[in-house]
Amino acid sequence: MLPGTERDRQNGGIEKFKGKIIHSREYKHPEKFQDQRLLVIGLGNSGADISVDLSHVTMQVFLSTRTGTWVVNRVSDDGYPLDVVHFTRFKNLLHHMLPTALVNMWAEKKLNTRFNHENYGIKPQHRFLSRYPIAADDLPNAIIAGRVLMKPNVKEFTERGVVFEDGSREENVDAVIFATGYSYFFSFIEDGVIKTRNNQIPLYKFVFPPHLEKPTLAIIGLLQPLGAIMPVSELQARWATRVFKGLVTLPSEDTMMADIMKKIKYNERRYVPSQNISLQVQYVDHVDELASLAGVKPNLLHLFLTDPQLGWEVFFGPCSSTQFRLMGPGKWEGARNAILTQRERIVKATKTRAVQSSVDSVRATWDPSLFVKVIGCFAVFAVMLAYLSFGLKEPENDF
Template structure:
């Protein structure tokens, strides 16, 4: 590593190149630019942490007639605040998190808001059972285990039933074309209410634009459109590094475990934060970075290239069946975190916990798969992890619970009794999941 201080803001990375003796040293030449001045340094390893929300994706070629539309159209990146759209007739294209948020926000100021979706999406509330965040309730090892062992038809039925818990997506015109796909749902607490009130109208995919209107695939037309906001996502790119390093034969970024380019002679370049799953990006990136550093330092070993390529091909087929076609590297959160943490040596040992700490084992298996679980043991162990897991439910609601109310001791006793009765079931299920 260079001796110079390398905390540099407002510095662009121009190029990342293999050093001439890369096969021996694994080193990289990094060229940077600051205030018009370029410099280069040699690094033993490089971690790319730019994520996938980098370049706005504005596929105007997919929307026939957009060039003759006389109103304003833009990518959602240009959207800043709703006041300037007061009294306007706005069409939002794209039913993702951003598109839904913008449509809901504009429904309070714009004259009329339409939301066009090509394939629909499941809409989830951030607030789930008993007022807890949805991921605390849903992202559990128990739920992940059921998804693996149940027949796909039953798993899809339970998944769809859960998504329709608040309202019928079919009735609201939101149901996805591929109902069983586990692609990331949309998180929005207000969209259904806006649709009910008529302040947001859901429309199908756009067939074409005229000078002032939009014509949809079902033949319906909306006239006098003032603004079109394309909430069509982002694309990622690595212009500072040669495509032969990052991309496969299909010109797509291909990474082993979503981190390492499979073609490198030395695993000294890693990508952090590109994968997409239902879990949080910070916790996923944390485990990725820990594993990447372990590989770079030689503590963890990657399999031979032939096995890596074979595994990548098998994973791509499996992921398409679960997540559909996606430009991002979709992963099952718990499975992915367990794979990496197992390599690091920090995956929680559930069979052992069932014997030595049954209370903690219960919370690890049935409770939220929070990042504390990967700090219980191994490298990076944190002494406060156990206490953080056992107290996470209470800490979550402390910010909201400003008025004390009597607790239901009878219900608490019943829950305690149920936990006691189900400990044998927990032990059996955990051993099945582990082996």
């Protein structure tokens, strides 16, 4: 995996620029840029985080973006982490059932409630579901304080400055940091074992090269989930080891290639073009797919019938990796208790000051949102029944 700096140097006459040029991979500490004027190119997670980090010590940071982006908070509803609130099986079901336009409208309205993306120069032309957002809690704070100034795409460079596509220009720029992604290839593996083209890497379920005579090679972590990559990588490794041991058999090469092409075409339909479009996956859908292959996906119907409390938390609660220790290979006796107490452990790190419980806190022992969730379930099934009853075609939803 190499930074795209060499590709970027060919754009906009960067060879004219006499200041420092680095890729985000080389950035370590902000102190070396003390009191300088910097340009960061690329509004991904790295570009946003580096810009905010630098803005505390530099004279000025300019953040250039070609497309803009939607910005989500790591700290979400009630102060819980974003993935705890939104990456649940219940919400994943709703996202699949509801029309894409409705989900886009709801998500964009919610994000603009915190800060209007248009007023901050970040609003993209694409809708929320058409490209992955970035998690950057501090970026709007840096923009409103003037420490970070949003700029459009770069048109050209001068010896000590830059001209942007809207005609504006900035002089006395000391350094340029490219946060423009990476080009993927495997220099330590023989040519032909893994084929890469335009950052497309044909791997079955993003793990196995389909054309090998024996499944003796697995690639772990080479994908871009909307969510944490660690639980996904763990499930990839658990599945891969079962394949290596001969406990699970891969399908034929043709079947694997058909699955690979299906996923690529799905992403091309769903997302606007981007460098890593072929590597993107939905978190809940993909971990469930891997868990099924490894034989560790929880049986929701069985859980609701035999242990309703646990079934409720598995369905409505965060889709944590502990759910895949309830049954099958690698089953853990402590998984049930870990799942039922996970919310307590999440807030334990923040409750370092004891606060006397109020009446509202006592009442919150029974979560009123549970009623809303139940009604939501009935609403979803009612909509599906209506489509079936009236013979209407279910609207295509690419969430």
